[in-house]
Amino acid sequence: MIRLDKVSFSIETSAGAVQVLRDIDLQFPDGSITAIVGPNGSGKSTLARLISGLLCPSSGVVALVDEGTASPPGRRVCPGVDVGLVFQNPDNQLVATTVEDDIAFGLENLSLSHAEMVNRVDDALDMLGLREFRAYPPHRLSGGQKQKVAIAGVLAMKPAFLVLDEATSLLDPSNRQEVMRAVFDLNRELGIGVIVVTHLLDEVLGTSRMVVLAGGIVIASGEPRDVFAAEDSVRCGGLVPPLSARASRLMQLRWPDFPLCLDVDEFVEAACLLS
Amino acid sequence: MSFSQGFVLGQHYPGSSPVHRSSALVKLIATIIVMVTIFVAVNTSEYLPVALFLLSGIMVSRIPARFFLRGIKPILFLIVLTVAVQILFTPGDSIWRFGVVRVTSQGLVLAAFITCRLVLLTLASVLLTASTSPIELTDAISDLLKPFRYIGLPSAEIALVMSIAMRFVPTILEETERIIRAQVSRGARIGEGGLVARMRSFIPILVPLFVSSFRRADDLAIAMEARGFRVNQPRTRYHLRGFHAVDLVILVFSLVTLGAAVLLRVWR
Ligand SMILES: Nc1ncnc2c1ncn2[C@@H]1O[C@H](COP(=O)(O)OP(=O)(O)OP(=O)(O)O)[C@@H](O)[C@H]1O
Ligand SMILES: [Mg+2]
Numbered sequence: 069m070i071r072l073d074k075v076s077f078s079i080e081t082s083a084g085a086v087q088v089l090r091d092i093d094l095q096f097p098d099g100s101i102t103a104i105v106g107p108n109g110s111g112k113s114t115l116a117r118l119i120s121g122l123l124c125p126s127s128g129v130v131a132l133v134d135e136g137t138a139s140p141p142g143r144r145v146c147p148g149v150d151v152g153l154v155f156q157n158p159d160n161q162l163v164a165t166t167v168e169d170d171i172a173f174g175l176e177n178l179s180l181s182h183a184e185m186v187n188r189v190d191d192a193l194d195m196l197g198l199r200e201f202r203a204y205p206p207h208r209l210s211g212g213q214k215q216k217v218a219i220a221g222v223l224a225m226k227p228a229f230l231v232l233d234e235a236t237s238l239l240d241p242s243n244r245q246e247v248m249r250a251v252f253d254l255n256r257e258l259g260i261g262v263i264v265v266t267h268l269l270d271e272v273l274g275t276s277r278m279v280v281l282a283g284g285i286v287i288a289s290g291e292p293r294d295v296f297a298a299e300d301s302v303r304c305g306g307l308v309p310p311l312s313a314r315a316s317r318l319m320q321l322r323w324p325d326f327p328l329c330l331d332v333d334e335f336v337e338a339a340c341l342l343s
Numbered sequence: 344m345s346f347s348q349g350f351v352l353g354q355h356y357p358g359s360s361p362v363h364r365s366s367a368l369v370k371l372i373a374t375i376i377v378m379v380t381i382f383v384a385v386n387t388s389e390y391l392p393v394a395l396f397l398l399s400g401i402m403v404s405r406i407p408a409r410f411f412l413r414g415i416k417p418i419l420f421l422i423v424l425t426v427a428v429q430i431l432f433t434p435g436d437s438i439w440r441f442g443v444v445r446v447t448s449q450g451l452v453l454a455a456f457i458t459c460r461l462v463l464l465t466l467a468s469v470l471l472t473a474s475t476s477p478i479e480l481t482d483a484i485s486d487l488l489k490p491f492r493y494i495g496l497p498s499a500e501i502a503l504v505m506s507i508a509m510r511f512v513p514t515i516l517e518e519t520e521r522i523i524r525a526q527v528s529r530g531a532r533i534g535e536g537g538l539v540a541r542m543r544s545f546i547p548i549l550v551p552l553f554v555s556s557f558r559r560a561d562d563l564a565i566a567m568e569a570r571g572f573r574v575n576q577p578r579t580r581y582h583l584r585g586f587h588a589v590d591l592v593i594l595v596f597s598l599v600t601l602g603a604a605v606l607l608r609v610w611r
Contacts, residue, residue: 122568148571160562163570165477165510172581174570182583189581203357207513221570 069135070096070119070151070229070261071142075128077114088114089284092128098135098228099259101252103272103292106281107306112265113155115281116233119263120153121145132228148174152222155233158214162206167198167217170206174225192224196250212243216250223254229261230254237267248274269310273330280305297328356473361589362404367475367483369590373597374471380601381463385608387456390463392603396596397466404474414469415462422461429454481505482582499578507563515556522551 077089089111096102096119106112117123118130121144131142132150145151155161164170171192175185193199196216206214215235222230232251236244248271255262264271272278272292280288280301288301295301296309312335319326323342329335357363362370380393401411435449472480485502492498523533526547533544 117565120569122565146571147569153565153569155562155566157562159514160559161566163507163510163563163567165506169478169581173567173572176578176581177571177573177576179577179579181579182581185579185581205513206510207517218566225571 069098069133070145071129071131071133072118072125073129073131075118075125075130077111077118077123078126087284089118089125092286094279094286094289096229096261096263099255099261100277101255101262101275102264103275103278104263104265104281105267105272105278105305105307110281111284112281113233116153116155116231116263116265119145119229120151120231121147122153148177148222148225148227150227151229151231152219152225152227153231153233154215154218154222154235156235156237158211158218158238159206161218162214162221165205166202167204167206167209168193168202170217171221171224174221178225188224188226192220195223195254196220210243211239212246215239215243215247219247219250223260227260229263231263231265233265234267235264236271244268269308273310280307282306293328293330296330354473355476356406356410357476358405358474360403360405360474362400362470362474362593364587365589365593366584366586367479368486369586369593370471370475371480371483371487373593374467376597376601377467378464380604381460381467384460384604386611387452387459388611389604389607390456390459391607392600393463393467394459396600397463397470399596400470400593401466404470406470406473410473411466411469414473415465418461418465422458425457425461426454429457477509478506479582481509482580500574511559514559515552518555519548519552522548 072092072094075089075092075094076087078085078087092115104112104115114123118125121130129142130145132145133142147153162170163173168189171189172185175188180188193202196219198213198216198220201209201213201217206217209217218235219230219232230251236247239247251262251264252274254260262275264275266272275292277290278288278292278295279286280295282304287304288295288298296307296313301307302309310330312329312331315335316326316329316338319339320328326342327334327338329338377393377396381390384390384393401408430446430450431444433447433450433453435447437445437447438451439446475483481502484505485498488496488498488501527533531544531547532540533548534541535544
């Protein structure tokens with residue numbers, strides 16, 4: 069489990085120190101799926117980098133702790149090994165001239181033996197369905213395929229967590245779905261913890277917990293249903309609730325005990341019960 | 344894409360021939376030996392062993408001759424120019440004259456010599472880069488530079504920088520085209536007018552290109568760190584191959600080529 073205790077982060081700029089994140093307390097259990105949402109500049113990417121061990125907090129602790137123990141003598145998060153980070157533009161994340169070499173890049177950094185690297189590259193290619201592209205140069209892949217290569221490269225290092233920082237925002241809807249499906253499959257099959265930073269509702273609704281960030285603090289966290297039920301956090305977090313949730317609210321004006329529905333199926337079911 | 348197409352020198356032509364499968368380091372060393380042979384030669388006859396060596400390499404590689412011809416095309420102009428200069432301005436016994444134009448036998452010999460030199464140099468480098476993937480080549484260069492590590496040369500980092508550069512060439516070319524299109528659609532005139540106007544018209548292309556390249560570099564640094572990369576940290580290699588019989592054959596043949604060229608010189 070990744071644990072953040074009273075984590076603050078500020079940057080020195082010419083105009084003085086800017087506090088980007090303040091007093092963040094969060095826990096990410098092993099194998100969980102969490103969405104992090106919030107308006108532009110709310111500190112999501114900074115949080116993602118802190119979680120991945122790429123930044124050190126100005127104060128507070130980011131640590132990996134055993135789920136059983138109550139108080140943490142945790143250890144530092146090691147980038148790549150414990151947490152793999154994938155971000156927005158796939159073009160800027162691929163390092164090597166072919167798909168398989170790119171996947172091997174992180175493994176080379178781990179100083180693994182050759183046989184082990186070959187095994188892991190093969191596994192990663194298979195998991196994301198990239199086998200036929202193994203010798204392709206990155207520029208001959210589609211955006212979705214490139215992003216899958218980026219995920220495969222991170223995955224080959226066998227991290228306990230995968231952090232996706234708006235990793236699908238440059239992709240078209242079908243590529244986006246395909247990538248997210250691959251990620252959710254990895255969570256189900258390998259038990260990898262997933263943290264998605266996103267602006268997209270369908271990605272939020274696929275998760276079991278969401279954290280709303282605004283102005284560098286956590287203003288709400290919990291199940292998506294509960295978060296969308298609290299109107300303040302929805303407004304402050306600049307969230308646009310799903311259409312079905314907004315329709316549910318309108319229904320509640322007439323029928324006060326109409327449930328808050330997050331998708332169309334639920335809504336239709338609730339509406340049928342009325343009549 | 345239009346920039347990069349049709350340029351064969353440096354292009355990889357994947358295959359599974361013995362030439363492709365042999366060690367990149369050995370191929371690099373053999374190419375260097377052959378190039379030294381080409382440069383120290385003073386007579387066209389000394390090129391005979393080199394030509395034989397390269398031709399057999401080309402045959403064994405099963406890379407189509409067409410690919411090599413395309414490699415020679417860009418230097419055709421250079422060949423024609425030097426041949427013309429040699430033929431016209433070499434003093435000696437004239438065999439044909441027309442007004443002030445005078446062709447000498449020495450000129451013809453020299454022209455043939457230089458043509459052979461340029462063609463053989465091109466063939467050697469095309470054969471190397473066509474039969475070796477960029478990543479193998481950079482690894483080989485890094486291996487070759489390894490002894491210089493003791494005087495502080497970061498050979499592994501140099502190889503990494505080269506492979507990243509190769510990775511980003513197509514991306515940056517695409518980006519350049521996109522920027523050109525964007526600027527043209529806003530009414531920019533690129534490559535028109537006098538020299539100064541033309542130079543100035545590149546500013547609206549170069550500035551966004553630099554800005555985006557710096558952003559890329561920033562992202563890339565984070566991505567590399569996120570995958571456990573640290574400067575000065577030992578790394579293992581994904582591509583691994585030992586020394587095989589083919590490698591020995593290539594090495595021996597390249598040395599024989601050098602020896603034969605030297606013998607031809609001595610005998611005359
Ligand atoms: N290197 C930096 N220098 C100055 N300010 C920075 C730097 N990095 C981040 N910030 C500031 O920190 C704040 C949070 O940035 P961050 O990138 O984490 O936001 P974000 O939530 O990811 O935004 P977006 O949705 O646009 O990706 C912003 O106000 C930004 O201006
Ligand atoms: Mg961000």
